[in-house]
Amino acid sequence: MMIRSAKLEEAEAIQNLLLRYTENGQVLYRPLAEIEAHIDDFIVAVHDDKIVGACSLKTAWDGLAEIRSLCIDPGYYRQGIGTALVRECVERALVKGRETAFVLTYAVSLFEKLGFKTVDKSMLPMKVWNDCQGCIHQERCDETAMVLPLFPLSKSDPATLAETG
Numbered sequence: 001m002m003i004r005s006a007k008l009e010e011a012e013a014i015q016n017l018l019l020r021y022t023e024n025g026q027v028l029y030r031p032l033a034e035i036e037a038h039i040d041d042f043i044v045a046v047h048d049d050k051i052v053g054a055c056s057l058k059t060a061w062d063g064l065a066e067i068r069s070l071c072i073d074p075g076y077y078r079q080g081i082g083t084a085l086v087r088e089c090v091e092r093a094l095v096k097g098r099e100t101a102f103v104l105t106y107a108v109s110l111f112e113k114l115g116f117k118t119v120d121k122s123m124l125p126m127k128v129w130n131d132c133q134g135c136i137h138q139e140r141c142d143e144t145a146m147v148l149p150l151f152p153l154s155k156s157d158p159a160t161l162a163e164t165g
């Protein structure tokens with residue numbers, strides 16, 4: 001299994017994966033042109049040349065990074081692929097200097113295991129909700145908002161290093 005950045009020619013395979021979950025609103029529908037335009041945001045899990053998982057990381061917000069469009073091929077559930085994709089997003093958010101990662105999700109336990117904490121949705125900035133316009137649950141959003149503060153390791157700070165082992 002390989003976790004890597006998506007390639008433009010993989011946009012359709014990513015959309016096919018997303019489409020499994022857009023109808024019931026587990027994941028927001030994203031048109032192919034939008035996936036292609038934002039292909040640099042996408043990370044994929046590849047097994048035997050097949051895309052078996054995908055997610056994207058939106059870093060357009062000040063200090064915030066949103067984990068979006070996380071979906072795994074059902075034949076590959078519970079093998080740690082979702083976790084690996086989220087970990088990769090978190091690492092990339094750190095590299096990009098973001099202070100907080102967030103997600104709106106139904107997969108609460110997966111994110112809890114990675115240290116995300118549930119917060120009141122009102123804690124997220126209003127502009128986050130622009131993307132909800134295409135969501136079937138828009139009027140009665142029952143997703144959970146979860147955040148993870150990101151603390152880059154400071155080599156010059158022995159206390160930080162001691163704390164993290």
Ligand SMILES: CC(C)(COP(=O)(O)OP(=O)(O)OC[C@H]1O[C@@H](n2cnc3c(N)ncnc32)[C@H](O)[C@@H]1OP(=O)(O)O)[C@@H](O)C(=O)NCCC(=O)NCCS
Nearest residue numbers: 021026070071072077078079080081082083105107109110
């Ligand atoms: C949710 C989803 C991404 C999980 O992917 P995955 O690769 O199976 O997840 P992992 O193997 O990394 O699971 C890690 C933990 O998450 C939790 N988890 C994963 N799937 C779960 C499920 N269906 N029900 C309850 N907990 C689940 C478990 O705690 C699991 O740990 P465990 O296997 O040791 O019990 C996948 O089921 C999926 O694509 N679902 C549909 C789309 C979706 O809801 N995406 C999330 C949008 S943010």
